[in-house]
Amino acid sequence: MKALVLxxxxxxxxxEVAESVATTIRSNGNDVDVYNLKKPFDGTLEGYDLIILGSGIIxxxxxxxxxxxxxxxxxTLDSKRLALFICGSEPYFEPHRNDELRKRYLEDIATEHGxxxxxxxxxxxxxxxxxxGLVVTKLLTKMGVVKVLEDAGFDASKPCxxxxxxEIGIWASGLV
Ligand SMILES: Cc1cc2nc3c(=O)[nH]c(=O)nc-3n(C[C@H](O)[C@H](O)[C@H](O)COP(=O)(O)O)c2cc1C
Structure with a gap:
């Protein structure tokens, strides 16, 4: 199988999550390419059996x-095997909103594109x-993110x- 992780x-x-997903799929004997969408994808999707698309939530x-x-x-994606993932803090801190977040960040986006x-x-x-930068740090602090992290036992002066x-490995293995 040939897969593309974008x-x-x-x-x-x-x-890092995309690379990890690619490594897991590769370790099962598949061919996997990885693409950073910082530049628009200008290649072809022909030849890929599975397309995996991930985004951070900002x-x-x-x-x-x-x-x-x-x-x-x-x-083109309509005729391919497709998997989507997102990385965000809401699913971690607000698991009780799981259904709503899944609808908003995944199901609605998929439906919107048929x-x-x-x-x-x-x-x-x-x-x-x-x-x-200063503006984002101030904003996140004002929004209470630092407090939420520290209440959960993280040290916000280090990467949290x-x-x-x-979980990521299990999901990637399930795609093979
Ligand atoms: C300015 C900013 C805004 C964010 N907004 C959200 C948000 O609305 N929902 C959410 O779940 N996570 C939010 N996050 C957390 C990010 O989704 C998380 O940091 C993620 O790992 C970012 O992905 P990236 O490192 O690939 O850019 C935000 C983070 C930052 C820095």
């Missing part, structure tokens, strides 16, 4: 490159204040990694 990231955590939305990829390629992915997953993300690598 992703949009702002701060890098979704890229301010309640998918990152632009991943949104644009779906808008441009949804017709797509029926075979699998969709929500993973935790990363907060790393060393990567944010909300990703569950075992």
């Amino acid at each position: 992703f949009s990231t702002k701060y890098g955590s979704t890229a 301010a309640g939305r998918w990152i632009r490159g991943a949104r644009k990829f779906l808008a441009s390629h949804h017709k 797509l029926q992915p075979e699998s969709m997953a929500m993973f935790g993300g990363v907060f790393d204040f060393s990567k944010y 990694d909300l990703r569950d690598w075992e």
Whole structure:
């Protein structure tokens, strides 16, 4: 099988998840390419059996490159095996909102583009204040993110990694 993992990231955590998904699928004897949608995808999807698309969630939305990829390629994706994933803090901190978040960040996006992915997953993300400018740091602090992280036992002066690598590995294996 040949797979393509495409992703949009702002701060890098979704890229690491995409690489990990690719490594898992490769380790099962498959051919996997990885593409960062910072640049629009200008290759062909022909020849790929499985397309996996991931995006970080910033301010309640998918990152632009991943949104644009779906808008441009949804017709081709319709005839492919497709899987979607997002990385965000809401699924980690607000598991009671799981159904609502899944609808908002995955199901509605797929439906909007006439797509029926075979699998969709929500993973935790990363907060790393060393990567944010003053405005973003102030905003996140004002929104209570630092307090939520510290209440959950994280040290916000270091990268706070909300990703569950075992969960990510199990999901990727399930796609093979
Ligand atoms: C400015 C900012 C806004 C964010 N907004 C949301 C949000 O609305 N919902 C959410 O679930 N996570 C939110 N997050 C958490 C990110 O989804 C998380 O940091 C993720 O790992 C970002 O992906 P990236 O590292 O690939 O860019 C936000 C993070 C930042 C820095």
